[in-house]
Amino acid sequence: xxxxxxxxxxxxxxxxxxxxxxxxxxxxxxxxxxxxxxxxxxxxxxxxxxxxxxxxxxxxxxxxxxxxxxxxxxxxxxxxxxxxxxxxxxxxxxxxxxxxxxxxxxxxxxxxxxxxxxxxxxxxxxxxxxxxxxxxxxxxxxxxxxxxxxxxxxxxxxxxxxxxxxxxxxxx
Amino acid sequence: xxxxxxxxxxxxxxxxxxxxxxxxxxxxxxxxxxxxxxxxxxxxxxxxxxxxxxxxxxxxxxxxxxxxxxxxxxxxxxxxxxxxxxxxxxxxxxxxxxxxxxxxxxxxxxxxxxxxxxxxxxxxxxxxxxxxxxxxxxxxxxxxxxxxxxxxxxxxxxxxxxxxxxxxxxxx
Numbered sequence: 001x002x003x004x005x006x007x008x009x010x011x012x013x014x015x016x017x018x019x020x021x022x023x024x025x026x027x028x029x030x031x032x033x034x035x036x037x038x039x040x041x042x043x044x045x046x047x048x049x050x051x052x053x054x055x056x057x058x059x060x061x062x063x064x065x066x067x068x069x070x071x072x073x074x075x076x077x078x079x080x081x082x083x084x085x086x087x088x089x090x091x092x093x094x095x096x097x098x099x100x101x102x103x104x105x106x107x108x109x110x111x112x113x114x115x116x117x118x119x120x121x122x123x124x125x126x127x128x129x130x131x132x133x134x135x136x137x138x139x140x141x142x143x144x145x146x147x148x149x150x151x152x153x154x155x156x157x158x159x160x161x162x163x164x165x166x167x168x169x170x171x172x
Numbered sequence: 173x174x175x176x177x178x179x180x181x182x183x184x185x186x187x188x189x190x191x192x193x194x195x196x197x198x199x200x201x202x203x204x205x206x207x208x209x210x211x212x213x214x215x216x217x218x219x220x221x222x223x224x225x226x227x228x229x230x231x232x233x234x235x236x237x238x239x240x241x242x243x244x245x246x247x248x249x250x251x252x253x254x255x256x257x258x259x260x261x262x263x264x265x266x267x268x269x270x271x272x273x274x275x276x277x278x279x280x281x282x283x284x285x286x287x288x289x290x291x292x293x294x295x296x297x298x299x300x301x302x303x304x305x306x307x308x309x310x311x312x313x314x315x316x317x318x319x320x321x322x323x324x325x326x327x328x329x330x331x332x333x334x335x336x337x338x339x340x341x342x343x344x
Contacts, residue, residue: 061258062258064258065252065253065256065257065258066248066249066252066253066258067248067252067258067260067278067281067282068240068245068248068249068252068278069258070281073240076238076239076240077238077240080237080238080239080240081237081238084237085237086233086234086236086237086238086239086241088239100277100281101273101276101277101280101281101305101308101311102274102277102278102280102281103277104273104277105272105273105274105275105276105277105278105298105305106239106240106274106277108273108274109239109242109272109273109274110239123310124311124312126277130308130310130311131303131308133273133277133305136273136302136303138295138302139273139296139302140296
């Protein structure tokens with residue numbers, strides 16, 4: 001194989017991965033939509049293994065009255081149940097908003113291979129914004145990160161939610 | 173009131189607090205004992221509000237096949253259910269082992285006031301060992317930390333568990 005063919009194959013692999021990432025991020029956005037319908041901050045998540053969605057989750061913190069009901073936690077719980085193991089090796093998690101400290105911690109603890117993020121959360125995100133808990137060298141596991149997949153669309157969904165919330169509050 | 177009386181009152185307040193801390197830590201150790209009976213790493217936890225235990229939890233990670241079944245997470249879930257709110261303001265969490273990154277994150281996210289720790293976890297703890305996630309200035313909440321309450325006893329329980337595990341493994 002000459003060098004050009006090699007580069008061509010490499011590029012086509014990258015394009016396939018980006019296309020897959022966008023496809024799964026749209027499924028995560030659909031989950032965020034479910035949160036929105038419950039008047040929850042619209043964050044959604046899917047977990048994928050060997051090209052198959054094995055778990056879905058969305059933010060239900062107010063509905064469930066539980067901090068542990070963030071999108072990622074709900075999806076991780078379901079994925080563990082599905083695989084019958086707390087170790088989620090070989091899995092990729094797609095989440096519409098950069099995970100918080102708890103969810104980043106759970107992603108590392110469950111040994112998920114890769115985390116694909118839509119919008120970043122500069123004030124509270126822990127996959128590179130405030131901290132990068134997914135890649136602390138001292139822990140026994142590090143997570144590959146891909147940022148900004150449909151980031152603008154994920155961000156618009158969140159901004160729209162908070163704008164509506166402000167308008168509703170100002171009318172009270 | 174003269175200075176000596178003032179100091180006396182201050183000291184007696186400190187002694188009361190230490191006595192209470194040890195009392196609640198013993199309850200957390202009893203929870204850790206439940207984990208041990210299931211062959212789980214013996215970590216236990218109680219959550220206290222206004223002098224009353226409102227939730228208990230112990231490590232069930234292998235039993236439940238879920239990363240989210242750490243002692244602290246189980247107790248936080250129960251406390252939220254008890255109070256009907258994801259915000260656990262006014263609560264103190266007692267845990268026999270320094271919390272991991274996920275549990276430290278959940279403690280901050282649920283706005284628990286204070287975290288009382290038995291044994292420290294130098295290789296993976298996130299309340300001062302690898303990181304101190306409980307007191308990151310950029311987050312919207314910081315948690316007061318008290319370390320080393322019955323630390324030796326909590327540590328012995330863990331060391332005994334791991335020693336037995338090694339002996340059992342060496343016999344296989």
